[in-house]
Every structure is written in structure tokens, then in C-alpha cells.
Amino acid sequence: MPETILRGEALSKTYGSAGVEVNALTEAAFDIAAGEFIVVLGPSGSGKSTLLNMLGGMDRPSAGHIWYRDRELTQLNDVQLSEYRKDTVGFVFQFFNLIPSLTARENVALAASIVSSPMNPDEALSMVGLKERSRHFPSQLSGGEQQRVSIARAIVKNPGLLLCDEPTGALDSKNSIAVVNLLLEVRKRLGCAVITITHNAGMAQVADRVFYMRDGRIERVEVNPAPVSAEEMTW
Numbered sequence: 243m244p245e246t247i248l249r250g251e252a253l254s255k256t257y258g259s260a261g262v263e264v265n266a267l268t269e270a271a272f273d274i275a276a277g278e279f280i281v282v283l284g285p286s287g288s289g290k291s292t293l294l295n296m297l298g299g300m301d302r303p304s305a306g307h308i309w310y311r312d313r314e315l316t317q318l319n320d321v322q323l324s325e326y327r328k329d330t331v332g333f334v335f336q337f338f339n340l341i342p343s344l345t346a347r348e349n350v351a352l353a354a355s356i357v358s359s360p361m362n363p364d365e366a367l368s369m370v371g372l373k374e375r376s377r378h379f380p381s382q383l384s385g386g387e388q389q390r391v392s393i394a395r396a397i398v399k400n401p402g403l404l405l406c407d408e409p410t411g412a413l414d415s416k417n418s419i420a421v422v423n424l425l426l427e428v429r430k431r432l433g434c435a436v437i438t439i440t441h442n443a444g445m446a447q448v449a450d451r452v453f454y455m456r457d458g459r460i461e462r463v464e465v466n467p468a469p470v471s472a473e474e475m476t477w
């Protein structure tokens with residue numbers, strides 16, 4: 243039985259002050275195992291990003307508890323939470339967020355330079371199939387290639403957790419399938435849990451489990467009895 247690495251208990255997040263409060267997340271509870279691939283689906287405003295922000299230590303819940311392995315994130319001080327974000331969590335964003343003045347390799351090497359046990363940047367770029375493009379700047383790469391560099395930047399940390407916010411949102415179907423394929427490959431090679439928000443319900447076909455969110459709640463969780471490969475997905 244794979245080890246549970248993330249656990250949430252009665253997790254809630256309220257934004258705003260009295261009178262104009264938004265309950266972005268309400269009493270979310272979950273267990274996520276090492277190596278699991280979780281897809282989070284839900285309408286706009288249903289709380290997907292809020293949930294991801296809590297898991298990545300980018301924000302703190304208003305109530306409830308989160309554990310990463312045996313550390314309760316909700317008990318960490320700001321410095322400890324920043325260490326957790328830096329060393330444990332890889333982030334992949336919709337619009338890549340690469341530093342335009344740095345080459346692909348420099349973007350990856352910069353991430354490697356600030357963590358405690360990084361992978362070799364060239365190895366990370368090889369894993370995403372971009373070793374030969376390592377001297378290119380982001381503007382010299384296609385969207386799909388930029389997203390692969392951003393995945394290399396996330397995995398060079400050797401993260402226990404890879405959090406993706408609409409990783410295919412800016413890509414065409416061919417590049418989207420390639421990115422999903424890569425996320426599955428990374429999960430297999432590194433054994434990290436992958437949690438990805440998407441508006442493309444097709445991605446649910448590759449997931450181990452799908453979290454369906456609505457009005458700030460994890461409305462239901464479905465186990466996928468037969469996850470398919472990225473190539474078999476209908477996009």
C-alpha cells in the first residue's frame with residue numbers, strides 16, 4: 243500500500259472581511275498517496291486554485307489541518323513553510339513562467355541552485371527531451387517546449403509533490419498530450435504525487451483519482467478503475 247503523503251482535514255478558506263466573505267474552500271478532506279496522479283475538475287470559481295495553493299504552502303487555510311508526510315503544514319512558521327515550498331513542491335503553471343532573459347538550462351539550473359538535493363539540470367532537461375535545446379531562450383522555444391522546460395525546472399528539485407495549474411491550458415492538443423505523457427513519465431520516474439487542475443475533462447482518463455469540486459467543496463472523488471496512457475486519451 244503506497245504511503246499517504248498528503249492529508250487534509252476539514253480544510254476551509256475564507257477570503258475577505260465581514261460582510262463580503264467568500265468561502266473559497268469548505269471543509270475539504272482527502273488523503274493522497276505517493277505516486278498518485280490526481281486530476282482536479284470543477285467550474286470556474288469552484289475552489290481548485292485555492293485547494294492547490296493550500297497544498298503547495300502558497301497560502302494558509304482559515305481552518306483545518308494539512309499534513310505532508312509527518313509535518314503539519316498548518317503548524318509551520320513562514321520560514322518553514324517557505325522551505326517546504328522550495329524543497330518539496332514542484333510547480334507547473336499554465337503560462338510557463340520562465341525567466342525570459344535566461345536560457346532553458348539557466349532557468350532549470352537556477353531552480354536547482356536553491357534546493358537541498360537537486361537533480362542535475364542536464365538530466366532534468368534530458369528527461370523532458372530538451373537537452374539539445376538547452377541554450378535556447380524561452381522566446382526561441384514553442385509553447386510546448388517552454389512547458390517542457392518548466393516541467394524540467396519543477397522536477398530538478400526532486401519534488402515529492404508536483405502541482406500543476408492548467409498545464410495544458412495554453413497548448414494545442416498535440417502538445418497537451420505530450421505534456422500529459424511527460425507528467426505521467428515524471429510520476430513514474432520520480433515517484434512523486436502529481437496533482438493537476440484542468441478544464442479539460444479528458445485528462446481524467448489518465449488519473450488514478452478525480453476530485454470534482456463545486457462551490458468550494460470536494461463534491462465527489464472518483465477512482466478511475468482503468469487509467470489510460472496519454473496517447474489513448476480522447477482530448
Ligand SMILES: Nc1ncnc2c1ncn2[C@@H]1O[C@H](COP(=O)(O)OP(=O)(O)OP(=O)(O)O)[C@@H](O)[C@H]1O
Nearest residue numbers: 257258264266284285286287288289290291292293
Ligand atoms: N485572493 C482572493 N481574494 C478574494 N476572493 C478570492 C481570492 N482568491 C479566490 N477568491 C474567490 O474564491 C473562489 C474560488 O476561487 P478559485 O480561484 O480557487 O477557483 P477556481 O476553481 O480555481 O477557478 P478558475 O477555474 O476560474 O481558476 C472564487 O469565488 C474566487 O473569486
